[in-house]
Amino acid sequence: MTPYDFIYKVITTLLLNDNTFIYPRFDKYTGHLIGLYPLKPITVEIVIDQSDQYFIKFLFENGDTYTLPYENIIHLRKHYGQNDIFGGNGSSGDHEAILKTISINDSLLQGIDNAIKSSMQIKGIVKMNGMLSETDKKKQRELFDSALSDSVNTKGSSIIPIDLKSEYIPLDVDPKLIDKDTLEFLQSKILDYFGVSVPIFTSKYTEEEFNSFYESTIEPLAIQLSEAFSIGLLTNNQLERGEEIIFYSERLQYASWNTKVTAIEKLMSLGIMSLNESRALLGLEPIEGGNKRLQSLNFVDADKANQYQVGTEEPKDENNS
Template sequence: MAIFKRKKKEGSKESFKLISELNLPLSNFGSNISKSDVVKIAIDRIASQCAKLKPRYIKKENDKTVTEKSGRLSFLLKHQPNEVMSTYQFIYFIVTTLFMTDNAFIYPMFDSKTGQLHSLYPLKPTIVEPIVDTANNYYLKFNFETSESFTVPYENIIHLKRFYHSNQIFGGSSSSGDQEALLKTIQINENVLQGIDNALKSSMQIKGLLKMSAMLSESDKKKQLDSFNEILRESVKSKGSSIIPVDLKGDYVPLNTDPKLVDKDTLEFLQSKILDYFGVSAAIFNSDYTEDEFNSFYEQTIEPLAIQMSEAFSLGLLTRNEIMRGEEIIFYSERLQYASWNSKITAIEKLMGLGIMSLNESRALLGLEPVENGDKRLQSLNYVDATKANEYQVGKGDENESND
């Protein structure tokens, strides 16, 4: 009959199921690639090197002579593009924006009274919509977080693009870019890191179970647990031992946790996948590169950006007639600043002998201060005009001198 059945107390158990693993959930990375530290550092490596480029407003004459023009535009490019940015900060900002969204927009603001260029502003729109009127003129409608929107002729915008292939106007697939391929790799990398973190947490959370053979209420079990912890603390404190006696009413069952950590090769592979997306090698990422490694990084990543910016700024800030007259904006790079000491010395010997480099330019390359009258260009007498080489070879120059 039922009256002879043993009645269990509420909350009591006769045995415990051992827990060998803790199933901690993994959180989704999201869609903001800047949350990844690898992405942030990789973009910083590119932007900080691009920010060293020197924009100059120049004019070429007969495709030979190059002169730098003066004026408001030259000042903005060389010193202060707008009220809150230096040239370094300006270039760093637009390059970072370009790699974050595959697009970067710069708005040249002109003075409404004088018509002169006032400043250059990098834009951070949330959405950009292309518009084409009946006369086939292109416009961009910029929408910002403040709910404001502005429509600007496309020819009045300096637009930099990356991964320009699927959309006629924008880099990536839209004005906000397309990071789907990158996000997959970042999510895997994030899951691996979370897995390592969770494995370490699980190994430190539960060390063992105290199995009680008697039927106890919840309050009695708590008292037994408190007593067990107190005995353990006292044993460690007074005797330096974590071994304690257990009577017949309790049985301590240790949990052997063995967190599985990801091997180094897997972690490096995932990181390299992210770095490859930005054109940054592991040596550049870790700032431990050789001269050849930097030159490779420059040619692969920095130089294409310098060319694109030179073209985009020239088209956005100069008229067609000015460009046809030989005027353009060039982003120069002093690549030899990153060369080894021996390479710099060799370059100076060659370039100064050809009259290409002045004394002060040579000193600047070595990190030395300029000297008085150091802007003169020196040239070796071992070189001669190619059109007069034959005359010098047969000694015609000496004969003329003797006849005088």
């Protein structure tokens, strides 16, 4: 599984179930991390033993059941609600609100389908003036079907001639379609549930719209992943030393060309970006020696700013004089 597939599966499970669980596997001899496994259980249950230690019990589709210490599992949740562990109403997720909207949307689509079908059905009635026997009715119907079939197949038309003994009575078929505003409202309501706007969904977003999407949806997920993986994979000593696992997202990759160039001009002069980092931002390959950081001479250490400005010397150490 590639890193892309791994993150894709984790986030998909989180959005579907409001919870996602990752099992980190360590080498029993060296303690080194071997792999990370996104779990897809059918049911999840919290078990508390007599010493108040929390365990998590998984039931999988093949019938296997595993009970593991809760602290050994990386757990991400989407909401916090009635359940202290899983948030919401449980580990399986509660999508009642969005399911109602999807059901309404499906009903509207079926209505459109039925309206289209009804518009292609009977347009009128041919009334035969006079009393006809069942045999004559059958004969007239066959003649009508034959004339209609011949008109469609040879002339590409559904218009047929009728004589004075027949009378055509048109039927007023007026199928009602759903207005555009209603359909757009339902679509946006479904997308809003997942924090996605219509421009993002259709890939027709501006730079400002993407920045808004990043800050409201992508960045919170990145922060949540970073914190959960740090707690799940690092020891208490590592956490106390300030070590952490960070999920970075290359936000500037989606910026406009002008924004990228401006960022490079500003950040390179401060020594924040290297040559290769700047080239990568522009979609260029790295170069040899490109990991150097260049800095403008127009900047000075704040502690030495006064000395630089007035030309005073640094005080000498009396022990070294």
